[in-house]
Amino acid sequence: MCHASVWYVLGDTGVSMAYDMLARITGPRDLDALSLSELDQLAAEMRAAIVKRVDALGGHLGSNLGVVEPTIALHRVFDSPHDRIIFDTSHQCYAHKMLTGRAYGFFDEDRMDEISGFTNPEESEHDWFRCGHTSTSISLACGFAKARDILGQKHNVVAFIGDGCLSGGEAFEGLDNAATFKTNLIIVLNDNEMSIAEDQGGIYRNFAELRASGGQALGNFFSTFGFDYRYVEDGNSISDLIEAFEQVKDIDHPIVVHIRTTKGKGVAWAERNKEEAHSVKPRDASPSGETYTAITRARMLEKMAADPAIVVINAGTPGGVGITADFRAAIGDRYVDVGICEQHAVTFSAGLARGGAKPVYFVASTFLQRAYDQIVQDLALNQSPATVLVFQAGFSSIDATHLGVFDLAYTGNVPGLTCLAPTTAEQFLAMLDWAIDVSDKPVVIRVPDKVVHGGEAVFSDDAIARFEVERAGADVALVALGPTLALAGLVSDELSANYGILPTIISATTYSALDRQLLFSLETGHRLVVTLENGILYGGFGEKIARVLGRTSLRVLCYGGTKEFVDRVSIKELNQRYHLEPQALAADIAAVL
């Protein structure tokens, strides 16, 4: 989900923009009648269409450009949806979408919004799952294969997985299980020598040996599991791929087909800048203003220069959390990209902390959830003094597979975990300083989306369970978690202007503990407590306040997200839906009072 703010050059593809061939593809079987040279022409048009869509909407560029030919060959040889093809993470599903009746979503500006950037069964019978987190395709394929066998069906099951996705432990669990099957199961390893960033981990050494030896190296990672194995040197050659896939079609045992492709294929800028081109912003994206990623980098550089014990950890998604190439170069071997494996990242951080280092793990909210067990066991139970910076948390208009609204619940309810939600940049930096040096407990900081400045801030152990009264009022107390404080101000304005109510405003910058003393003190002079949070209410911040105040005469209204997966819904619509707007919220309050 890293969106590099760069420009690529559409003209690089050097193809006509007519999409003559592509426009005629209504489904995979339309490929059968095309000659090899027509398929090459189709590939060129598909590549141009990918660039066109990414130009307009942003999206995964390099990974999709690299798999145009493999996808054409897959759909030529296998008979989807009778044969099942599962695309891991969906980072490389654009070509598949174009060949399964959805090319309009790429070359037709007016229809691009009709499809998402991820596989989605609601869009097409050729999409089997909504996938957006890595390393699940082999496990899903195992399920399909087993279901097929016990139900007495006959079809091929194909998992298409990028090399980067193999660093997630679940892919290994899938491989380990798949290798024991005695039945058709085809794993296509798309080896473009890149993860989102560079490949990280020991197995990539083996993949390099396999590439160097044309698949003949004696040491073969996949063979040690017991897999049959086949190597395709030119994974962007449609004819070579068709030949390879035809030979494995209807195979009666599990096989890994290792294909070597070029990430960014066909767009010179994307081939040269593989990490930046993995995922890009729309061409007309407005430049970001001040960002938390930049603020964080600057402070980390300062602190790391002074303290050799600090280590920055990331799990294969540096761009998404602001870990730029410059930053990496500056901190050298105190940056560890463990590959796309959040579980290891958390436990590794616990080990670093216990070993006397000061680990700071940068991660997106949606991905940290893969390490829930490690948060509970290795961080919290062991009180490992690591710092976790959670980016991309809160409401967004992102795809349903990447929501950042669950972490309030999956971190905030874990015993022994200190969870902070700063309101201002100054608070954030004070918390970061404190968290890095704390030696007796793990700390999670939920990094806000937009930068807001406030007064000078300090943070200490005393503040872990302390809320601040921003303004004392009467009747109603608004308790705002982190960045929702701005909304509390607007609601207050609305209440005073239109209802004659001057509410108390309370800023909460912690969601793992409640300021019970302050909350109970509200019984004097208030009738209603309103909580605000930018996550789903279920298991979140407001519910805890509702429980604690349940014994009092105070009424409580909680505002946040409902229990739903939202898919590319605008923030504006979400705010309307959840009444996270001054007028609607003030009206609700007035109605209760």
Place this chain on the structure above:
Amino acid sequence: MCHASVWYVLGDTGVSMAYDMLARITGPRDLDALSLSELDQLAAEMRAAIVKRVDALGGHLGSNLGVVEPTIALHRVFDSPHDRIIFDTSHQCYAHKMLTGRAYGFFDEDRMDEISGFTNPEESEHDWFRCGHTSTSISLACGFAKARDILGQKHNVVAFIGDGCLSGGEAFEGLDNAATFKTNLIIVLNDNEMSIAEDQGGIYRNFAELRASGGQALGNFFSTFGFDYRYVEDGNSISDLIEAFEQVKDIDHPIVVHIRTTKGKGVAWAERNKEEAHSVKPRDASPSGETYTAITRARMLEKMAADPAIVVINAGTPGGVGITADFRAAIGDRYVDVGICEQHAVTFSAGLARGGAKPVYFVASTFLQRAYDQIVQDLALNQSPATVLVFQAGFSSIDATHLGVFDLAYTGNVPGLTCLAPTTAEQFLAMLDWAIDVSDKPVVIRVPDKVVHGGEAVFSDDAIARFEVERAGADVALVALGPTLALAGLVSDELSANYGILPTIISATTYSALDRQLLFSLETGHRLVVTLENGILYGGFGEKIARVLGRTSLRVLCYGGTKEFVDRVSIKELNQRYHLEPQALAADIAAVL
């Protein structure tokens, strides 16, 4: 955590019970002065002590018997705690505990309670982490190694991991990262050819090749990562192990030392019955009465005979969830033990469900948390119609590493997941019947601990958000989730006998949705709602009710666990602490009214 209800024969060890040598070991350095024959005598005494403790308290028998010699050799060669030795999962840490000043916890009946069955830094400076979930040791060791290097320290870092723990994806993530280190990192693979149950997965085929070839097989799983590798054929020979460990001590790069040991070594019954002997009950454990595992097995056999689409999945812990050898034999290839890898188990279930099969995944509450992300993405977002049976949920007197009190929060707050908590066996079976056949959503059933019978029960989609009024009363409504209904009855008795209050009693058998209509109707005739649940309150059941009723005049008191890791605390004490007792709870209620 599977406790087989079997007897083993202490006399099998055939050694004196004097513990002369063992009693003199105050720390690892006391090993230095002992001759090899004295070390052998020590091993025999340690084995007898392991049996003695397990006889009295229950615990992990086979895994600990198998590593007596490796642990002696490790502590003889490496200098703990200067050198760091990390035991994966702690299933094999008894010998380590005995050699680090805690032998009394094994041979002295009066002091056994002083130590736990898991590593624990509060017990000893030789224990680095509380570990109880598998596959984390290599990640922790990577953290130690990196911290050592950036801090300029010198010591060995050793991860000691059983073969079964390697099937968890995090171990692979650790291996993949560890292989890239250019520094000392020693991984001892304890290969006893068993997980908790039989080894499952492709890599075990490679381990068999390595054993058969004396470590010389050309295909070597570890070498493909780039690891240096060494094989020890007799991993229960102290002299062979000392030689091997001396040769890798102070090594300047990562190495895997593959040692072949015998699970259950030295106790004939344990050597013959490796799965049953992995973990056993105390000798004087009272026989279980009617159990949910037996009830579940019987119903599953019936249903599976009638419906060929049903598949039972387990992740390497069949004993803990009642999947007996007989049951496995009866359902044949419709039982899949995927190895110890909960992530794959959940995603595999999603694949099975989407493929038209009817998966039923048996899992313990504490282990399911490793698959939180997969629950969110692969089950809930995709609405995969799989059934998950959560055993060992709720309060228990278990070790802090295995608590079953978090699942109410980590499943109950996920959108699209139907979560059920039956009160009676009849309700459970009705829910199981319904869940297996539901074709449009995933269902989690929280299996109670003790069997209680009730009237005939049915379940349908209509009941997903419906609570039942068991008895209409006034003033107070007790809303009891699942098995806490029994407590509600006792509280009611207490209230009516001593306070003249006849409360309404409401049975809730669902915790993913609230019966809002019923809850709001309580405004008539009631002043207080009291919720009961057997999990921690944070993110749990009662908080949702407190939030929904926050807008009303009703007061709400929530009863359940506080936010803490409890370590081997008796249920009696927990009930006292949490006021989950009729007298205390009735007094609280009376005080609020």
